[in-house]
Amino acid sequence: MLRALRATGVDVDTAPRRLAEYSYDASNYRVPPLAVIFPRDADSVATIVRLCHRHGVPVIGRGGGTSMAGNAVGPGIVLDFSRYMTGISDFDPEGREVIAQPGIVLTTLQRRIEQLSDGELTFAPDPSSKTRATVGGAVSNDACGNHSVRHGRTSDHVIALDVVTVDGFRLTATSSGLSASDPADRPAVERAAELEAELRELTTQHMSDFRTELGRIPRQVSGFHLGHLLPENGFNVARALVGSEGTCVIVVGARLRLVAKEKAALLVSLGYPDVVEAARDIMTILEFKPAAIEGIDEAIVDTMRFRRGHDSVRGLPDGRAWLYVDLDGDNADAVAAEADRLLARLKENGRLIEGMTVPDPDDRASLWRVREEGAGLASRLVGGGESWPGWEDSAVAPENLADYLDEFRTLLSDFELHGVMYGHLGAGCMHIRITFDLRSDQGRRVMQDFMRAAAKLVVKHGGSLSGEHGDGRARSELLPIMYSPAMLSAFARFKRIWDPQGVLNPGSLVDPDGLGENLALEGIPDREWRTSFDLKPVNAPVEGKTPSGAVDSFVHAVQGCVGIGKCRTDTGGVMCPSFRATRDEKDSTRGRARVLQEMVRSSPSVAEGWKSEEVREALDLCLSCKACSTDCPVGVDMATYKSEFFDHYYEGRRRPMSHYSLGWLPRWLRVTERVAPLVNAVMATPLGAIGAKLGGLTTKRPLPKFASRRAVDQELLRARDAVPGKSGVADVVLLVDTFTRGFRPRVAGAAQRVLGDAGQSVECRKDACCGLTWISTGQLGTAKKLMSKAIGALDDGTDRPIVVIEPSCAAAFRKDAPELLGTDASRRVAARITSFAGMVTKLSGSGWTPSWPDGTAPEAVTVQTHCHEYSTFGAATQKAALKGIGVPEVREATGCCGVAGNFGFESEHFDISMQVAEQSLAPALRASHPETPVLTDGFSCQMQVKQLDPDRPSLHLAELLDPDPTAEPT
Structure with missing residues (x-):
């Protein structure tokens, strides 16, 4: 079958590394696919699906891969729409409509619509994953979002859907039926008529079931949305397919309805003793017709503050719990x-703290x-525990929410579990991540019994x-608890009408896999992975253990990555x-x-452990910028994992030459500082x-000029003479x-x-x-020796601030030193480390005003x-x-500037380095006046x-503030 697919010209990726990346979504499940394809247009999709149907091979559609229910993984061909099928067309501002391809990210769609409409229109559904979730995913799950109180679900905004059927026909589902996308395609016209007739017959036989069991609450997403097929709803096939x-x-x-953007908005923040008490005020708040009522609990807030x-x-x-209105x-x-009236009314209710x-x-x-990163923040809590999706997404009518949550807390207690609660309280929908133990057989049984x-x-x-x-693999098994046998029979028939052989996304909704099957944390070999970095959670309740x-x-x-996918924004x-x-x-933190x-589970696709070529390839384009350690809601630190892996991978192997030239840079500088003029002269020649x-x-890329030891000594001597020190112990170590x-x-003198x-x-x-250059290239034995020597020199028995001029070196002392050495001395020194920008902030906060060279x-x-500096000392430090x-x-x-230490100097990475520069640095330079100072505290920057x-001068902050007007910037 794969040969037949390739014969059509489709790029079919079966690389072990690729299969590993697509074995997961954001759920508890792992299902390795057969292959991954990135379709370029609807016709190629039709060809692929037709061949898979002929050979009985499953097909799984995928957008951002952020499904928490396990409905973006499967055992067959995964179609990732997010790479190529990302366009929009037929924008109609008067009719407030647009056609979007399935792979376009929701925020990208919103941004384009707002640009085309001069800020007047937008696409309303805004799930917390909107910066990486796609239109196709939103349609698939009937996604809602933070403002669903006002704007409802994705199904409320779907006008029509262009679809490919399992047998490869291109049809259009509308608000009144089903037709061929191309009216001249007679087989498609006939197929549409057949399917429509079967759907009408299904509706006729189950009208009472649809009317009594479906559409009872605003957020009833479980099962198929067959109520849209009822006569009073116009036989809306498009909306019946949303959420399937x-x-x-x-x-x-998808042809989508757009909405007008409001001209004025105000957020009201409300504090309560707990989530249940907050829920009891929901009906009062709804009287004020808010656009959103969102909630979080203290566990998420505490974790955010701990991490950032x-x-x-x-x-x-x-x-201890909060609502955003x-x-x-x-x-x-x-x-x-109106906000003042709301606050007064809630105070009268007596539940509001502030x-x-x-x-x-x-x-x-x-x-x-904080609200939008709730799923990630709740996964690894400040107390060291883990929580997981599964019962992630339940909903009741808003008026029943408080009583439901009250009993739900009792249920958690009965199972000796804890739930982190957040979600769309105004719509009665709660996202609750629970401290299931998915690593043991007993814990997995408890999870299933609890569910x-x-x-x-x-x-x-x-x-x-x-x-x-959606229900996916997590909840489809439980649908018989919610629906009658008649309704389940209707669901099964609806599925068979479209997909008789069960080729499309098997395992969900109809004939589902068990919720305890294919769990990602099952089957992990009990093996010790020797590491140089101490990777135990700093906040773990028991040393070396998790709950x-x-x-x-x-x-x-x-395993900290749970697939939230924020790295794909x-x-x-x-x-x-x-x-x-x-x-x-493959180049995302998640990938x-x-x-x-897969490596730590000794998967057949990544079986070589520390010597795995698949892992080396996945890590190749990691710039070690460390941004993931703070931007990732779970705090995945891929730079550290890369350094650790490279240390093992290259043990006993010849390294890339750049690991010796750039990785050993401090050693070479000891030589060049003695003969800097000669080295610079040679480097300017073809040699x-x-x-x-x-x-x-x-x-x-031009190489930098080397400085002599004499130049450093002269700068520091000149600076010392310009600003005489005090007697005794100095205030600051520079x-x-x-x-x-x-x-x-x-810069040192400045x-x-x-x-x-x-x-x-x-x-x-x-x-x-x-030892930063040895750390970034994974030469950790040398790095530890240098770091240990440095810590010994800096641990002087005082608590004086240690101001490090180069931010990357400051970050290495602050974060890497305690993790590499694990000594009390390394922790003492780390606590004293500050970047130069951080020190400037402290000094200005104490009343200091710089003596600007030109007076202002x-x-x-x-x-x-x-x-x-961003990741270690705070995003807003500079x-x-x-x-x-x-x-x-x-x-x-x-x-990231794109150079990132050795990365941008390596021959094989130069082009990517320049592409990275175009993300923020290059546009900022083009937008800046030529005389505007450009600060680059990092040498790479x-x-x-x-x-x-x-021709543009760039300065270190110290040079910008240098009180000596005669000092020339570097």
Whole structure:
């Protein structure tokens, strides 16, 4: 069959690495596919599906792969629409309609519609995964979102669907029937008529069942939506297919209804003692016709603050559970007055602890980020526990929600489980991730018993097993608890009408797999994976253990990825620059994590462990930017896993030459600092290009000039003379790192002068190397030796701040040192480490004002956000420093520069490096006035700016603030 597919010209990918990536979605399940295909158009989809039907091979449609119910994995051919089928057409602003291909991401669709309509229109459904979930996925699951109180479900916005049937016909499902997409295609016309006749007969036989069992609550998503076929609903075949989870047809296009954007909106934040008490106020809030009522509990907030700092959550009132209420309208004053009336009314109810409006846009963004990342944050909690989907998506009528949740908490207690609660409380839909132990047989049995009990409980309260994510492998087995035999018979017939042989997405809805089958954490070999990094959770309740019992720390770390897929976004944050460049799952953090997960389970596709070529290939384009460690809601740190893997993979093997040339850079700098003029002269000749090639370096990027030891000493001596120190022990230790010594000595002098200008006496250290280049290339034995020596030198018995000029070195001391060495000394030193920008923020907060060289702060500054500083010291570190010292306008290029240490200098990675630069840095440079200062605290960032715009000077923050006007910037 694969040969027949390839004969049609389709690119069929059966590589072991690719199959590993697509064996998972965001659920608890793992099902390896036969092959993965990235279709380019609807005709190729029809060809593929027709051949699979002929050979009886399953077909699974996939968008962003974010399904939490297991309906984006399967045993046959996976069709990933997110690479090529991502367009829109037939935009009609008057009729408020657009046609979208299935692979377009929801936020991309919204952005394009808003651009085309001058901000007047948008696509309403906005699930929390909207930055990576696709239109096809939203149609498949009947996705809703944070504003479903106002805008309902995806089915409410579907006008028509272009579909491919299992036998390869292209049909269009409309609000009144079924037709051939091409009226001239007579076989398709006949097929449409046959299917429509069977659907009408089904509806006639089950009218009373459809009327009494379906559409009872706003979020009844479980099962098929056959109520749309009733006469009073116009025989709407399009909407009947929404939510069918890819089990009936393959959607290749959707005509969607658009809505007007509100002109004014205000978020109201409400604090309650617990989620149940919050739910009791829902009906009161609904009287005010809000656009959204969303809820979270304290476990999610605590985890967010633990992972990203206390300021990562702003705008929350007192409480242990919170509601976000979005009020909107045409007039901002009227909306604010309505918010005041709402707060007064809720205070009268007596359950509210505290409420407030949140007018600040940054605070609103902070709160929505916490809600939207709930699934990931709940997976690895601040207390060290794990929680999982499964009973992720239940829904009841809003008026029944509080009583349901009250009994649900009792049920959790009966099973000795804990549930992290968040979700769409205004629509009665709760996302509850539960502390199932999916690593043991007993824990898996408990999960199955609990799910059956929970299904009975939600049905008792008139609810639905699924309110948004679909049933998939997680809940389809439980549908007999919710529906009568007659309705189940109708579901089965509906499926057979479209797909008699069960080829499309088998295992879901009809003839489902058991909810305990194909669990991803079952069958993991009990093996110890020796690592240099200490990867135990820093917040684990028992050293070396999780609530699931003893788990190898490396296994536990790489299994942190639960498939949320935030690494597949194209805007916001920094993660994942290589995916944004290639749009290939293998280059996402999730794709790499899935291959590592196959490695630790000794899967036949990735069976070589530390020597696996599939894993090496998956990690090849990881820039080690570390952004995933903070942008990923679960905190997956792929840079660390890459370093660990490379350390083992290259043991006993010859490494790439760049691992010796760039990986050993500090050693070479000891030589070049003695003969820097000679080396620079040679590098400017054709011999330099030859040397670069031999060292595995690109010749497309100019190499930096090396600094002499004398230049460093002179800069520091000049700075010391300019700002005399105090007697006794200095206030601050200034660590002049290897990169600064080797390439930017003037930055060292500037940093010393700035600290002196702030009244700080400075002790300069040049004798401590963090070993970063050895860490990033996976040479951890040498890295540990250098790091240990450095820690010994810096652990001086004081608590003085250690200011590290190069942000990547600062991050290595702060994060890598404790994980590599695991000593008390490394933890003491790590606690003292700060980046230069962080120190500037502290000093300005204490009242210091810089002595600007020209007397005033620049009007604007463009900042290349340093990835390691972003991930280790906080996303807004550099912006906060500039705002604190009075810079009015700060333009941030928030994204990896593309050089990322050795990556952008390696010959095989140069082109990707430049593609990454186009994500944020290059556009920011083009948008900046030529005289606007460009800050590049990282040496790699400076090199990329020189590559993109050789004539534009780029500065370290220390150079911008240097009080000595005669000091020339590097």
